[in-house]
Amino acid sequence: MNQVTKKKYRIGLIANRSHQDAQDSALVQLIRGSRHAISFLQPEFVVVGRTLDTMIAHGLMEICTQVERFPYGRDGGLMKLVSRVVDHDPLKAVDAVIYLIDPVDPSSIFPEAVALKRQCVIHKKPFLATLASAREWLELEAHSAGAPPDISLDHSFKLQQEGIALIAHDAMKQKMLLLAEKHFALLDQFKHRYATGTTGGLLNQLAQKIKGEDAGRDWVKPYLSGPLGGDAQLAELVLDREIRRILFLEDPHVARQHEADIQLLERAARTVTEFAQVISEADGVDHWLSNLGKRVDASEHRDQ
Template sequence: MNDASDLKTHSPTLRIGLIANRAHQDAPDSALVQLFQRAAKSIQALDIEWVVVGRTLDAIQTHGLLELCSPHVRFPYGRDGGLMKLAAHVVNSDPHNSIDAVIYLIDPVDHSSIFPEALALKRQCVIHRKPFLSTLAAACEWLELEALAAGGRDHFSDGLGLDLQHESIALIAHDALKQSMLQIAEKHFSLLDRFAHRYATGTTGSLLNQLACRMKGEELGRHWVQPFLSGPMGGDAQIAELVLEKKIRRIVFLEDPHVARQHEADIQLLERAARTVTDFALVVSDGEGSDRWLRLLHERLS
């Protein structure tokens, strides 16, 4: 028997909450299975403790993926408060009980994804600046970039979506966060400039074009971003259509969770579009996360 002084305690680098709607976990080719298959090398390169809601963990075991999901903590089924516990751990400041990121593979036609606990889970992630990854593409890219940040170099994927001269990005920010968007865009201007197309809603698009004029000159900068209508007037819906047509893969959407939003349905529509093409599109919803993601994406391309 080991003496207590010989025992070592270990805190993982990352604690990741994990849940998938039923349509994304049952089939052998479900998004949950694809997550562990596609991101296997990234997961192995990271030091993760998974915090998994009950039925999702059952599915992982059924598919023979438990080795990639270890170590793990089991939370109750959703109907027994699993999502509520995830939300509580997102806001917990104790590093042994907090959750650093949430992967919630959302089926856009599953009504449980609009339950109060599901909406609160996403909102608290935004407030506490923790990644909320609701599509397969978002989860895979985030895990790959985090593995890169941890020093991994042998885990890279096939580079899907990394040829930026053939890619498009949407840049959206609520009123209180437009200056944050401009700061992020200026800091990562050289990377954003590599995209074939940049899209934005209303005022954000105009401000970004003014920034581009300062950075590139008026001739090259004035049409740097293609502006759509403002969000309340339908700009989110215009961008959502391009996401559904797989013309926009990445969306930086700086949300202000502290104000009432009369066009909440339009915001949800855009996120729903990304979740409809879950293996293609991704959304980053906070400034700190966007800054880190763009920095690591630049490093990945280098």
């Protein structure tokens, strides 16, 4: 039944040069490490120029059998991918974007690269900028559609050993509270929860309502607000591998005076690309948390 009803995905794919060439590059690790999920989902990849050349050179086309080639980045391939994010034609639009970003590659801050992420957030599509985020997304989508779990990833689903950051811009704080309440039992399994500024206080109030005044008081460890450096504090925890997952509900429609701090936190996740991930869109967070819960349950049942 799952084979008949599972969603057919079109996925944009691009990797910065340092994530392409080596035999153990992030691109190679992603495709070879996600072989079972890709085989099950059978997505079509929309691949920008040089990334596809590299896939062919590494013999990855036996795994990614359905591919549409886009031009090289210098010829507008990344710009065309932005257009496919916003396209309403289901035969042309992409459902998600995997952009393996090297944080020191200057092309990652070109206007088309910034626009790609922004339009993914606006149009409620996953923007997967690290190896960890892309591997986990493929695993969760495949498992949710009926594929058996990839046991090689079980270690990252032991939430009692994991830290998670919960961050929301002012206009998104109410959505964060609703998401936290809906998925409270899952979030409560994490060893540590971190937040910036006001969001942390609001989440602790929610936890006190659910768990009781004493038990919920320190449910989240709050840091400084984003404009005062909280994003930088959390970035250090990401680099120290104390935070694997960052739920960062962004408001893409307002100017943000501390944009550099936001980029710093994302840059930290991209620096430890095989470990950390950022999820930035509210509906995507809801979907991800639902699928994460299913995958965690599968790991726990196998351990029993």
